[in-house]
Amino acid sequence: MKLLKGWALLVGLLALAQPLHAHERSLSTTTVDSLKIQQPFKGHFYCPETKVHLYLDLYEESIEVPGFSFLGKMQGYMEGGIYGTWMLIKHEIPADQ
Template sequence: MLLFGITATAASHNRLTGLLRPTNASGIATAAHHLCHRNDSSVVAAQRPFEGHFFSKELGVHLHLNLYEENLFVPGSEFLGNVHGYMHQGIYGTWMLIKHEIKGNKAFLRFSNDIGSDSQNIEFEQVSDSVYHLRTVNGNALRKAVGRKLVKVPDEMDFRRQ
C-alpha cells in the first residue's frame, strides 16, 4: 500500500490505518505528521540493524552502536569526539569501536580498550529483530573484575536491543 509516498507492508497496515482516519483536511495533515515522526523501533531495527543500545543480561554488558553515523560520545571520554560505538559495564574498562564492516546480517567490529593496551575483534550477528549474538575472534582480551583479579568473559554472549 502506498500512503503519502511511504510504502507500508501488510503487517504495518493496521498501525497505519489507526493513524489515518481523519475527519477533515487538518486531520489529514496531523495524521501525516504523526506517521512521518513516529519513533517505531521495529522500523529502525529492520532498516538499520546495527544502530542502538544492546544489552547482555548474563554479564551486564552494554553495547552502544551506530555503524551508519559517527554520532556517539563515550561517557567520560567526550574529548575523543564522536565514535561509531563503545562497550562498557560488566567488563573491565570501556572499549571503543575503532573499525567496523557490515556484511549482511553480521558486523565485524574491532574495539580498543580505554587505555589502548588491548584490542579485540568481534563478530556481532543479528539473529532476529531484537536478538544479537556476539562472538570474539582470534582470542579474547575482554575481562571483568572478580574480587581482586581480572578474569576472561565468555567468548560468546547474547544481546538484546533495548
C-alpha cells in the same frame, strides 16, 4: 587471530543482547520494528548475563563515550561487566556481505 576473537565476542554479545531503545515506549510497535529493520546495527543493546552494555551505530560516528568526549564521536562502545570501556573506532563491512 585476536581480531577474529574480538569480532566473535561482539557477534556473541549481539546475539545475547536485548535491544533497549528509549523511543520504544512512545512509538507504536510497527514503527519500532520498522526502524530496527532499516538500521539493525544501531542502538543500545544489553546482555543481562554479563551485564554488558553495547552502544552501537555502524552507520555514522554519532556516539560520544562518557568521560572520553575529548576523543570525539565514535561508532560504538561497550561497558559494564567488563574491564574498562571498549571503544569501536573503525569498522568495515565488505560490499559483497
